[in-house]
Amino acid sequence: MTSWRKLMVLYNRSPGDDAGLERAMILARRHKAELILAETVPSGTGADPRLLDAQRLHLRRFAAGLRHEGIAATSLVLHGDAATQVVREINRRQIDLLLVSPERGSGWWPFAAEDPARALVRECPCPV
Numbered sequence: 001m002t003s004w005r006k007l008m009v010l011y012n013r014s015p016g017d018d019a020g021l022e023r024a025m026i027l028a029r030r031h032k033a034e035l036i037l038a039e040t041v042p043s044g045t046g047a048d049p050r051l052l053d054a055q056r057l058h059l060r061r062f063a064a065g066l067r068h069e070g071i072a073a074t075s076l077v078l079h080g081d082a083a084t085q086v087v088r089e090i091n092r093r094q095i096d097l098l099l100v101s102p103e104r105g106s107g108w109w110p111f112a113a114e115d116p117a118r119a120l121v122r123e124c125p126c127p128v
Helices: 017-031 049-068 082-093 116-123
Strands: 006-010 034-041 073-079 097-099
Touching: 006 017, 006 082, 017 034, 017 097, 034 049, 034 082, 049 073, 073 082, 082 116
Parallel strands: 006 034, 006 097, 034 073
Antiparallel strands: none
């Protein structure tokens, strides 16, 4: 059986993200793994800094709730090209498994120049 030490889940509060998060929580508990909640914000969106602060706060609070449940959880908001930033963090943090929503076309992804899900599968150094 494969043992995962570090998991990352992309959580943009889009339809279907809850299913990926639930799977990540189950795996984190089962393997006593660290869980990193990551949200991606594409560059050039003109996102209001207050909105970005609210996103960071939401993720931090969510991670704190998971820690209260016994899951070692942290959070981060990544800016820029989703696939590039996620792969960079996976390499930097030595992530063992990336979990993404089973839903396609959620959040801002349909508006990206390249399908980020396809780019992630192609470029990711760990299983997706």
